[in-house]
Amino acid sequence: MSKNFFSTCFIILLTFSLNAQTESDAFTIKKIYETALTESNAYVWLTHLSENIGGRLAGSPNSSKAEDYTQRILDSLGVNSSFRQECTTNWWHRKKESEVNMYLSPNVKVQLTSTSLGNTIGTNNKEIKANVIEVHGLNELKKLGEDEIAGKIVFFNRPMDAKLVNSFNAYGGAVDQRVFGAARAAEFGAVAVLVRSMTNKLDDVPHTGTSIYEDGINKIPSIAISTMAANLLSETLVSSPDIMVGLSNDNETVPNQKNYNIIGEWKGSEFPDQIIVVGGHLDSWDLAGGAHDDGAGCVQSMAVVEIFKKMNYQPKHTIRVVLFANEENGLVGGQEYAKLAKENGENHIAAIESDAGGFSPRGFSADGLSSFFDAKFKKVSDWFNLLEPYGVSLSKGGSGADISPLKDQGPLLFGLRPDSQRYFDYHHTPDDHIEAVNKRELNLGSAAMASLIFLIDQYGI
Amino acid sequence: MSKNFFSTCFIILLTFSLNAQTESDAFTIKKIYETALTESNAYVWLTHLSENIGGRLAGSPNSSKAEDYTQRILDSLGVNSSFRQECTTNWWHRKKESEVNMYLSPNVKVQLTSTSLGNTIGTNNKEIKANVIEVHGLNELKKLGEDEIAGKIVFFNRPMDAKLVNSFNAYGGAVDQRVFGAARAAEFGAVAVLVRSMTNKLDDVPHTGTSIYEDGINKIPSIAISTMAANLLSETLVSSPDIMVGLSNDNETVPNQKNYNIIGEWKGSEFPDQIIVVGGHLDSWDLAGGAHDDGAGCVQSMAVVEIFKKMNYQPKHTIRVVLFANEENGLVGGQEYAKLAKENGENHIAAIESDAGGFSPRGFSADGLSSFFDAKFKKVSDWFNLLEPYGVSLSKGGSGADISPLKDQGPLLFGLRPDSQRYFDYHHTPDDHIEAVNKRELNLGSAAMASLIFLIDQYGI
Known part of the structure; x- marks a missing residue:
């Protein structure tokens, strides 16, 4: 038999297996969306965070309550461990x-x-x-x-x-x-x-x-x-x-308060040392409940774990949900996270942030160190035909304030990009409450993030 | 000189002129979006229609007020003529x-x-x-x-x-x-x-x-x-x-009321007999003001003329804004329009309907007679790289209830597809009021429709 015959067989088998893989990935992504739309508790968590706890400016008593609440939720989801990273913040306080x-x-x-x-x-x-x-x-x-x-x-x-x-x-x-x-x-x-x-x-x-x-x-x-x-x-x-x-x-400003990055870590089965971060920032301005900014990003990040657990999906890579301290008034949490990651010699392959509101997702923008960025971007782009049916596309651009300090450690950084028209109707106002968040739009954001993380987990970066 | 030399020159010139054309089209579309976002009165019209006039179920006194108001607006925009098509409707009336x-x-x-x-x-x-x-x-x-x-x-x-x-x-x-x-x-x-x-x-x-x-x-x-x-x-x-x-x-049901399709006609400079319809339905349910369903589609359709007029764009083809009577409770207006078009031997090359709410536009779906549909769809698809920066894509699918009776006369039919998550929060409820409409989202829908009509007008179908 000729070499050509084997080459042809190989190509046929490869095509077959690639198509089968694509079909299987499409099936998993469909399941992710269905689970997010019908089983996620993200909206309930967000209601508690934005309405029962409320505004949670760094250093405020509410910011501590939000830390305790979200750590409890992460523990209940069955992550392997939850832990805190201490950050020092000033509590700027609106007395009148x-x-x-x-x-x-x-x-x-x-x-x-x-x-x-x-x-x-x-x-x-x-x-x-x-x-x-x-x-x-x-x-x-x-x-x-x-x-x-x-x-x-x-x-x-x-x-x-x-x-x-x-x-x-x-x-x-x-x-x-x-x-x-x-x-x-x-x-x-x-x-x-x-x-x-x-x-x-x-x-x-x-x-x-x-x-x-x-x-x-x-x-x-x-x-x-x-x-x-x-x-x-x-x-x-x-x-x-x-x-x-x-x-x-x-x-008044009360200096030297303690805040914490709240982290839930779910160990990967094959590549436990390769970390995928998904997160938002836990602090918010004080005028309202920070439902869109950035309660939405926090609960969507926790929902990624929730969705995978409900689907019995065990990630190969380690997934870390990171709820960053004090983005609004100093970016202390993001900087501390990157500093510790460097000191501990951790290997972050990707980080995804949701900090643009809980609106219908329209895509992700990706950023990274210039050295391998184009090749990595190309690889990830090829997956996005799987997300096209959900109206989710990929572009180059900024990622998120909290994850960008990680950039020089090499991970590909992604920002979830929801529809932007309504964000600045609520941003930093007394109106940033749960009523401004549509439950399905919120859950679709969780689904988009879970889908991207699933693909990163399957194929690496 | 060789034949090859001329061929090469021709290709270079063609490429150059195509690129220049694309650049010029992109510039016009940018201008359409900017005009829609900063100069359109669509939101003001919608406020009047949904709040001052209010619910306008076919046959009701309000439905006549809405006809008078929108015809007045169309006249004020400087269309060549506005006219009415009589339709007989039953006024179903909620007494208690x-x-x-x-x-x-x-x-x-x-x-x-x-x-x-x-x-x-x-x-x-x-x-x-x-x-x-x-x-x-x-x-x-x-x-x-x-x-x-x-x-x-x-x-x-x-x-x-x-x-x-x-x-x-x-x-x-x-x-x-x-x-x-x-x-x-x-x-x-x-x-x-x-x-x-x-x-x-x-x-x-x-x-x-x-x-x-x-x-x-x-x-x-x-x-x-x-x-x-x-x-x-x-x-x-x-x-x-x-x-x-x-x-x-x-x-109670009061039979044999008169309603009208309200039509504004703007004659084309080169192909006055080739008609592009853009419309929505003027009637709404009685529980609220029909802001999304379908006041939004009506004012967006009128805004297409407004935007072109503000840009001093003179269409080559005839543009007809059609505000259809009685979609909700019998589809009489759409059927009457198609019947008269046939009787009058009119040539409709395209029809676009907005009847899915005034939310952020995500694309159009296209429909048409099967005979030339694939070729026409392909031609139109090629334009959509120009709309990609605005998050507007093209797919095959249904168009709109009011324009679909035109289908067998051959035009390509388009439905504007806004983000669908919030539509059924308001649809046919007491909450379908102007507060549920975001002004920028509404104007982006007008811009998407005007952009598609501009491309149809430039290149035909």
Whole structure:
């Protein structure tokens, strides 16, 4: 018999076995989706986390309750072990919410719906009253200079760009005003800053979020106002540029609190030393229950284990559910996790984060060290015809804030990418509650993550 | 010079011009999306339609108001002409909403949240009180027979299949109970039917929708109960199979009302006789404002003209916005439109319908006469790399109820396919209001339709 005959037989057998494999993988993925949609408790966990525990800002008493609760859930799922990694956090604490008033005359004031930004100092409830100068970006401050800014309240009013289809890109293009506005404006003698809330929606809901002071620069209060309030203030300034605005609030920062990364580890049967991380961050802002940000990511990550257990699927690689401490106000948990992984010489082959809301999943974006990235990306891309029926695709891009410190240790990093349209309707607001989460959309996110992890587990990276 | 040289030149020129064309198309589509996201009034129109006018069941006074309003909007957009096509409809009218009670004892009753199904007769407010037999499908009736059914209330309790990712498939697999339940059960002597609401969500919201009587079969009342009420009734029947249920309601049908398809026609500059239809249905159920079903489809269709006008784009083919009469309760408008198109010898090259909610668009499904369908589908598929960046794909499948009567006249039919997870949270309920619609998601649907129509207009079908 000729060599050709054997080659042909080999190709036929290979094709047959590849097709059979694909069919079997498709069957498993279907089962993952069905299990997620009909048997997962993710929505129940999320209800407890966001409504019974509630807002859980790093360092707060609630943040400890959330740690205890999720560790208990992980234990109940039958992971091999659960453990904690200690992180030191500062508890920034909203003692009295901000009040901002526009003075139409000395005796007539209009209140602007507002919220203090994370880490901001307070006014000790005393009113700071000053003229306002509106700007649309950090770079305008230098042009205006101290003459125009000193003694005034700087009002950052550049909206998120509504033209961008992906609302995260619009957020990325506007959020520097919130994060660095106070520090930059203080350099020119501003007495406080007001920041337009980070949302495409025109409503009267204020959005908090982190703001950062810098060493050697005067700390001034930093407050967000709703988009409707921002429009009103801006319009008023056109006709009455000398209008006075008063603002007050009261906050404190309690240093050196303890928080923990909560980790559930399920040992792989064949490659126990090769670790796949799936996670979200356990902390949330204090205004609501952090249902989308990032309670959803936490419960979806726990649901990956739940789904596999219900299916009696035993992973070959070690799966670690990691619920990271303090993403919102310092990224301490993600950094600590990466540091310990390095010190312990652990081998992470992949990490997946869900931190973009519990909405219908549309895909994953992948990131990694440039050295082998293209080859790894190509390999993973080839699997995605199996996820196409579920509307889940793969693209290159960022992954997640908590897992990105792992990047230089070589794993392929993935971010779950849900539909982004509604995220910034709720993000960091008093509305980020369980009612804003659709149970099926949440479960589909768990299913997408479990499916990707199943494929990584089957074929390695 | 050789023939090869010319061939090579030709290929280079062709490639260059194709790439330039693709770039130019991509630029136009980007502009369509930006215009939709920042300049469209679709959300304002929808607010008026769903909240100021409100529910607009065929034949009702509100249905006439909706016709006048949308024709006025179409005229204001600068179409060449707007006109109406008369349709005769019956106005089924909910005079008094249903009340359904479970009698735990003669004096202790528990109310089950309910709503009368469309077209059902009423009880003239008198209570029908009977035992209940629970079934999970029409086919169970024959097995049970008259002995088990006569004199009883038949309770159809097969849920939508939560395992199915696309909720429209789950709806399609359960809705026969609502549509044909009363007629089938009456054949075996049932006195009324209760139907589990058509939704995957477990809540206390009742879902109405059409039910159909058949000639020669006794008409019995047909009432939907919420999924929570259905679970409660089912559980109660396990322990107390002989429990009595009482139901009452009052409805009337006013025959021979006038409704109209509302049509805005914008003549094409090069192929005025080749028509592209874009539409939705103007009628809605009466319990709420029909914001998703199908106010969204109507305003998105009008927005296609609005967007092109704002971009100064003059279509080569004639675009017709068609707001169809009475989809919900008889499909009269769609049938009338197709009939007149045939009588007038019109040439429809494509029709696009949006009737799956104003959620984030994920694609289109395409349908058509089998003769040239594959070739046409292939041609259109090739354009969709231009829509990939917007998460919009093409698949084969159904199009829309109102445009499908056009099918045998040869046009390619498209249905807009938004994300389906939330649709049946609101469908035919008191909750289908403007608050359930996200403005950006709505506008993205308009943009997807305008983009597809732009490509059809450029390249024909």
